[in-house]
Amino acid sequence: MxxxxxxxxxxxxxxxxxxxxxxxxxxxxxxxxxxxxxxxYARDVAPIxxxxxxxxxxxxxxxxxxLLTFDDVHKRARQIVEVTQRRxxxxxxPELGHGTFAHDRRLSxxxxxxxxxxxxxxxxxxxxxxxxxxxxxxxxxxSDPPDLVLETPDFQLAAGGGDVFRxxxxxxxxxxxxxxxxxxxxxxxxxxxxxxxxxxxxxxxxPRRDAEDPAPGYDGMAWGQDPDGxxxxxxxxxxxxxxxxxxxxxxxxHSVLVLHAHLQPSGKAEAVRFRVGIRFAQDAPExxxxxxxxxxxxxDIPAGAKRHVITDSYTLxxxxxxxxxxxxxxxxxxxxxxxxxxxxxxxEPLISIPKFDxxxxxxxxxxxxxxxxxxxxxxxTFTYDNSDGNPRNRHRPARRVAYGSNADDxxxxxxxxxxxxxxxxRAALMxxxxxxxxxxxxxxxxxxxxxxxxxxxxxxxxxxxxxxLGQPSKAVAMLxxxxxxxxxxxxxxxxxxxxxxLNGDTAGAEAKLREAVxxxxxxxxxxxxxxxxxxxxxxxxxAESAVAKAVELAxxxxxxxxxxxxxxxxxxxxxxxxxxxxxxxxxxxxxxxVYLKLAEIDGKEKKYADALGRCSAAQRLAPYTHPPRVxxxxxxxxxxxxxxxxQLLREAxxxxxxxxxxxxxxxxxxxxxxxxxxAAELLAAAGDLPMPDNWPASHQQRFxxxxxxxxxxxxxxxxxxxxxxxxxxxxxxxxxxxxxxxQMLGDLPAAKP
Amino acid sequence: MDRAPPGRAPSLIDLDGGRFEVPGRISxxxxxxxxxxxxxxxxxxxxxxxxxxxxxxxxFYLVYVDPSETPDAIRRHLREYDYPCPGLxxxxxxxxxxxxATATPEAVVIGADGALTYRGRIDDRFADVGQPRAxxxxxxxxxxxxxxLAGRPVATPRTEAVGCLIADVKE
Numbered sequence: 001m002x003x004x005x006x007x008x009x010x011x012x013x014x015x016x017x018x019x020x021x022x023x024x025x026x027x028x029x030x031x032x033x034x035x036x037x038x039x040x041y042a043r044d045v046a047p048i049x050x051x052x053x054x055x056x057x058x059x060x061x062x063x064x065x066x067l068l069t070f071d072d073v074h075k076r077a078r079q080i081v082e083v084t085q086r087r088x089x090x091x092x093x094p095e096l097g098h099g100t101f102a103h104d105r106r107l108s109x110x111x112x113x114x115x116x117x118x119x120x121x122x123x124x125x126x127x128x129x130x131x132x133x134x135x136x137x138x139x140x141x142x143s144d145p146p147d148l149v150l151e152t153p154d155f156q157l158a159a160g161g162g163d164v165f166r167x168x169x170x171x172x173x174x175x176x177x178x179x180x181x182x183x184x185x186x187x188x189x190x191x192x193x194x195x196x197x198x199x200x201x202x203x204x205x206x207p208r209r210d211a212e213d214p215a216p217g218y219d220g221m222a223w224g225q226d227p228d229g230x231x232x233x234x235x236x237x238x239x240x241x242x243x244x245x246x247x248x249x250x251x252x253x254h255s256v257l258v259l260h261a262h263l264q265p266s267g268k269a270e271a272v273r274f275r276v277g278i279r280f281a282q283d284a285p286e287x288x289x290x291x292x293x294x295x296x297x298x299x300d301i302p303a304g305a306k307r308h309v310i311t312d313s314y315t316l317x318x319x320x321x322x323x324x325x326x327x328x329x330x331x332x333x334x335x336x337x338x339x340x341x342x343x344x345x346x347x348e349p350l351i352s353i354p355k356f357d358x359x360x361x362x363x364x365x366x367x368x369x370x371x372x373x374x375x376x377x378x379x380x381t382f383t384y385d386n387s388d389g390n391p392r393n394r395h396r397p398a399r400r401v402a403y404g405s406n407a408d409d410x411x412x413x414x415x416x417x418x419x420x421x422x423x424x425x426r427a428a429l430m431x432x433x434x435x436x437x438x439x440x441x442x443x444x445x446x447x448x449x450x451x452x453x454x455x456x457x458x459x460x461x462x463x464x465x466x467x468x469l470g471q472p473s474k475a476v477a478m479l480x481x482x483x484x485x486x487x488x489x490x491x492x493x494x495x496x497x498x499x500x501x502l503n504g505d506t507a508g509a510e511a512k513l514r515e516a517v518x519x520x521x522x523x524x525x526x527x528x529x530x531x532x533x534x535x536x537x538x539x540x541x542x543a544e545s546a547v548a549k550a551v552e553l554a555x556x557x558x559x560x561x562x563x564x565x566x567x568x569x570x571x572x573x574x575x576x577x578x579x580x581x582x583x584x585x586x587x588x589x590x591x592x593x594v595y596l597k598l599a600e601i602d603g604k605e606k607k608y609a610d611a612l613g614r615c616s617a618a619q620r621l622a623p624y625t626h627p628p629r630v631x632x633x634x635x636x637x638x639x640x641x642x643x644x645x646x647q648l649l650r651e652a653x654x655x656x657x658x659x660x661x662x663x664x665x666x667x668x669x670x671x672x673x674x675x676x677x678x679a680a681e682l683l684a685a686a687g688d689l690p691m692p693d694n695w696p697a698s699h700q701q702r703f704x705x706x707x708x709x710x711x712x713x714x715x716x717x718x719x720x721x722x723x724x725x726x727x728x729x730x731x732x733x734x735x736x737x738x739x740x741x742x743q744m745l746g747d748l749p750a751a752k753p
Numbered sequence: 754m755d756r757a758p759p760g761r762a763p764s765l766i767d768l769d770g771g772r773f774e775v776p777g778r779i780s781x782x783x784x785x786x787x788x789x790x791x792x793x794x795x796x797x798x799x800x801x802x803x804x805x806x807x808x809x810x811x812x813f814y815l816v817y818v819d820p821s822e823t824p825d826a827i828r829r830h831l832r833e834y835d836y837p838c839p840g841l842x843x844x845x846x847x848x849x850x851x852x853x854a855t856a857t858p859e860a861v862v863i864g865a866d867g868a869l870t871y872r873g874r875i876d877d878r879f880a881d882v883g884q885p886r887a888x889x890x891x892x893x894x895x896x897x898x899x900x901x902l903a904g905r906p907v908a909t910p911r912t913e914a915v916g917c918l919i920a921d922v923k924e
Contacts, residue, residue: 071821159797391881
């Protein structure tokens with residue numbers, strides 16, 4: 001660079017050094033331009049910039065300018081020093097010593113010092129011929145070329161105005177289910193793309209909303225669900241998506257992908273489009289992760305609060321391996337952390353972000369998965385500044401901010417990507433987690449509702465939580481309130497119908513669901529709800545046509561497919577029931593419930609060998625279900641084939657003598673056949689056996705309830721008051737508010753001392 | 754308040770290579786560079802100010818401070834961002850020094866008498882680099898133009914501009 005040389009020689013104070021340098025240059029062959037510090041771009045600065053900056057600062061990538069060449073870097077030198085000293089760049093939020101992450105971009109103190117010295121001592125180029133060629137790049141996928149590349153249509157973003165949240169529906173065109181090994185998102189316009197996240201929608205809801213909006217995509221925060229166990233996110237500077245061998249997720253043919261984009265106007269009107277690159281796995285994965293969202297939704301930050309702290313905890317019900325972590329909050333959040341309190345009393349920091357910045361979200365991946373044993377308490381802590389002094393406060397003057405996904409609301413989420421250490425304990429983990437999540441959501445939506453009492457969506461969300469938590473009467477009340485004050489839309493009317501059905505009001509449910517299908521004849525969930533309601537009301541023919549309509553509208557909905565097979569089975573249309581199951585399996589070959597349904601169909605025709613094969617498949621896919629012979633025995637019993645059932649149960653007991661289920665069902669049968677002694681002995685034995693540790697809590701609860709009901713009946717039939725008393729006390733432990741049980745216990749004479 | 758530098762502003766270079774003198778009318782100069790994302794995000798704001806005040810006799814100029822930016826690149830940039838005002842060059846940073854500008858985008862308002870009435874940010878949208886506010890809480894440049902037009906002193910004549918450091922693109 002001639003001008004570079006000229007500038008240095010012009011500095012009058014350096015003449016003597018320049019002379020010395022000249023001698024040195026001559027002596028060394030003249031390839032180095034030394035400065036006082038000896039720091040050169042080629043030797044010292046380029047390696048840092050190429051490793052830590054150039055993965056984004058390159059043409060066509062996320063950063064607003066390139067840092068590939070000497071000129072690029074020279075032209076920003078002071079700014080680079082300023083932003084690196086403040087650790088604003090490179091963006092890397094986690095604090096050292098709180099979790100060890102792959103792709104750590106933090107600059108060491110020595111690297112920081114090198115950049116500073118270079119900028120302050122003349123910015124010498126050094127021997128530029130020794131600088132390795134910068135990473136090529138740009139329009140390139142992170143790793144090998146994808147097997148399938150899909151694109152959204154072009155979206156026109158206005159030059160100015162506020163941020164835009166837009167959802168684009170992407171059809172996969174798959175005709176069979178595939179395992180996805182990795183997905184990459186690539187915005188075509190990085191100037192305006194704040195971040196993007198990919199969801200999967202099997203409900204047909206997002207295509208409907210897309211169709212209602214004339215421009216490509218639709219606005220808002222609803223974009224389907226994260227793919228199974230994955231967070232697929234593009235954000236500037238985010239670590240590359242991993243391709244973990246043996247981990248994959250299932251993409252079903254009837255699902256659409258929904259790309260949720262946060263767009264920021266750049267100053268000129270811009271077109272933006274996204275490419276989605278999918279790599280398929282050939283085989284089913286050995287394991288697949290689960291996503292747990294932790295953190296309180298009880299977010300309610302008073303106006304003006306300088307340091308508002310929100311904490312939460314969740315205790316793991318099974319051993320897990322923590323693979324990645326994605327903290328999420330909005331603009332008021334100042335810091336966050338997640339710590340593990342291990343059962344042995346040790347505390348392990350999993351992540352700490354002392355200066356949170358919502359612009360730099362990342363899925364931080366642990367260099368090696370962190371084993372967290374059952375009983376580990378995960379504790380999250382978030383702090384917020386809702387004062388006027390916080391420049392990122394969106395409200396002037398500050399105002400109360402509650403939970404919600406809009407940019408004006410706040411959140412306190414930590415998403416954990418885990419794999420259960422013992423794969424068969426997945427169901428136990430997910431059930432326990434789901435209750436935690438529903439309770440958290442209920443609190444959060446309740447807060448939002450508190451702040452915005454007329455918000456219809458919060459009412460719908462609160463009702464959905466009540467349904468999930470098994471409190472349909474509360475859901476009914478909330479939805480009735482929602483419909484009194486707001487528009488009669490198909491979603492809340494359908495939800496009310498379903499809540500009424502769960503609450504036992506089948507006539508009310510039928511009325512609401514008939515109203516729902518009239519409001520929107522293309523809403524699959526309304527048809528499914530109507531079909532289920534009519535089935536309960538034993539109007540099987542109409543139920544079947546309603547459910548068939550739901551399947552037609554949302555072929556990806558497995559619940560609808562199973563309901564159809566079930567209705568056909570009840571109507572005795574065994575071949576059509578079997579065909580419905582096979583169609584479901586073509587889309588979802590690992591749906592355990594479909595195999596069970598097939599076993600039921602085979603059982604009806606007394607094809608027990610086939611049925612046993614199906615039961616084995618079902619149990620393999622969902623290890624917490626009963627042993628295959630027990631499953632088949634229960635099918636035989638529903639067909640009144642007691643003899644075969646008993647034989648199967650004896651075989652099952654022989655195969656797994658420690659499993660309580662065969663013993664329990666045999667005891668139940670003995671009681672029904674009035675073999676009292678045998679029944680007493682078997683039920684006592686079933687109660688003594690440990691429950692399998694892969695049973696979810698609800699399974700355990702159900703089993704205990706069935707067992708003690710059986711014992712109560714036996715006690716009644718054999719006039720054994722001690723047995724009755726014990727069974728009633730056990731049942732009351734399980735259901736402490738049951739008035740009928742209390743009454744029965746009160747009616748028994750007191751126990752003899 | 755520090756004194757406005759005396760005397761006429763140094764001349765600039767227009768996109769055809771000719772000398773350009775800031776006229777003796779109220780003028781707004783926005784220092785910029787085409788590769789500064791913070792400058793670019795302000796394009797609609799500059800346009801809005803132009804539409805409001807140009808009809809009232811205020812001249813607007815974008816002054817490109819990076820000596821390596823060619824007139825062609827500048828013309829392309831003006832077109833892309835739909836700037837309504839002319840682009841000029843200050844490759845030797847003479848006007849930059851005269852006004853004391855440090856970052857892009859930084860605006861100055863020059864009165865009809867050539868005195869500098871305002872220097873600083875357009876508004877406070879950026880609390881710092883990478884720290885945009887959801888909504889700006891001030892409109893410093895608009896207030897300065899309005900005061901200068903009305904012949905009143907500017908209430909806050911100096912503010913700190915947040916953006917890309919001009920010192921980095923010295924010739």
